[in-house]
Amino acid sequence: MPIDRFHLPKRWDPTHCCVLCGLKIPTDADDPNVTHEREDWKAMAEKLQRRKRPSRRLASRSLIVPATDFENVEFRKNPPQWLCFHRTILDDPKTNKLQISGISHGYFGWYPRPAPVDPNRAVIYRGAIREDRRWNVEFHMANLFEPDWNREAGERVGYPIHVHCWLLLDRFIAHNVIKQNLRLFIQVIEEFWKANKEEWGRWVLHIPGDPDPEMDGCYEDGIHWLKRQSDVPKPMNIRVLDDEKSRPVHWPANPLRIPDIQELTERVTRSYNHLRLDRHPAKAANLPLDIAMIIIDTIYQSQPHSRQRIEDTRNILVAFGWILPNTYWQSRCNPQLVFEVDDLIKAGPVIDWAEFCLGLEELLLDEDWYCNSGLNNRGRILKLFKGIKEQFDKTIKQENRTERA
Structure with missing residues (x-):
């Protein structure tokens, strides 16, 4: 069932936060400044703005670039923009399937914009306002601290991760290991934040x-x-x-590349x-x-x-x-x-x-x-990663012992 974005929710979704660093993800992230980081992106965004009648194809209303291109941007012109963009670990309770999305940003109405299904895509300007399963899916922010009423209702939930937190994590836990043990990783994330709730939901601006x-x-x-x-x-x-x-x-900048x-x-x-x-x-x-x-x-x-x-x-x-x-x-x-x-x-x-x-x-x-x-924030994130890695390694070892038994 499509998300009703414009009527006040009966129950509010949890605050949109990165599940690696715990910082809030801005929900009004439709500012096109990120397109100013590259001249070709700026030109494409201007072309998109000049369209009098948007195409019926939802994907064509968005500026989509290769995810690797976005990951290599240093955000020199607007450093805080790194906070707005995230991948999402999508969990569909109907199929019990987990997947890592492409890169998206922003809210539309009361909920996050749909996430690209293809992990090689990055939506950097505008973005879809409703689901089209050929290329994107809707999700609710996962509830890490209470029973998740969206999951219980069979709705897809998501675990957002800042793009640069995800890249930074690869230095400590290899992405391929996480992808092979994605369900265990989500379990560790939930346990970790329950034990470290004081670090959750912080706003990076101070x-x-x-x-x-x-x-x-x-x-x-x-x-x-x-x-x-x-x-x-x-x-x-x-x-x-x-x-x-x-x-x-x-406004701490990108903690990965300074x-x-x-x-x-x-x-x-x-x-x-x-x-x-x-x-x-x-x-x-x-x-x-x-x-x-x-x-x-x-x-x-x-x-x-x-x-x-x-x-x-x-x-x-x-x-x-x-x-x-x-x-x-x-x-x-x-x-x-x-x-x-x-x-x-x-x-x-x-x-x-x-x-x-x-x-x-x-x-x-x-x-x-x-x-x-971003160096001070990097120190905070690395401290969190140390705890996540210790718990993840311990869980993997326990799982391996169980399988051998």
């Missing part, structure tokens, strides 16, 4: 210092690994102004040879490496995270021509969070690790950057 507790505060107060108790608080950059007061507004870190990587890779040739060893260059590292450690321990500390470190490296082990600088970059470090190590390009580390520290001088870049 305003540090706002009196509204739902808007106040960054994850872990925005304290990154370089901050010390002795640090002097720095004024935050003003991102949004209103009539009454001015406060910074944090453009500033990608640009830093490209810069230190290109500049590696140039930087090495410009260093003129002095007598102090003959110091044993462990002594040189102690001296650099002393600079770090005697000063708070600041531009002065970064410049002091750079200057002494250049003046004495010290080239410390790559592992020394890699360990200072918090590689568990900044996984680009491990990616670079595995890929094998020759880069200036000292400059990568110091460049990352420069980015973190901006008090807003840690949160707005």
